[in-house]
Amino acid sequence: MDQTARDAVEAYRRLTETLRAAIADPGGYASALSTAAHETHASFEKAGLLDESGELTRSSEELFALVRELHPDWNRT
Numbered sequence: 001m002d003q004t005a006r007d008a009v010e011a012y013r014r015l016t017e018t019l020r021a022a023i024a025d026p027g028g029y030a031s032a033l034s035t036a037a038h039e040t041h042a043s044f045e046k047a048g049l050l051d052e053s054g055e056l057t058r059s060s061e062e063l064f065a066l067v068r069e070l071h072p073d074w075n076r077t
Contacts, residue, residue, distance in 0.1 A: 001069065008047035009066045011040040013074065016067075 001009070015036040022029035044050045049057055056063075067074050 001066070004043075004047045005049075005066070006070065008040070008043035008049055009063070009070055011036070011043040012063055013067045013071065015040045 015033075018029065018032050018036040022033055041050070041054075044056070051057055058066075
């Protein structure tokens with residue numbers, strides 16, 4: 001995995017962690033979710049993980065597997 005893909009995977013992991021925190025305690029996470037989503041989108045674009053219409057070129061399961069490559073103990077739930 002090259003550094004650009006690694007950065008995208010890390011951004012995705014941060015987004016999922018922020019989402020998990022927001023679900024557990026929804027107050028005050030709007031800004032953090034927006035920031036994490038924008039960071040993930042930009043990283044995915046740079047890594048070529050989005051097509052021309054902005055849709056993912058990988059399935060959720062593939063993204064989860066990439067996160068687990070970097071963080072074997074990561075739990076997506």
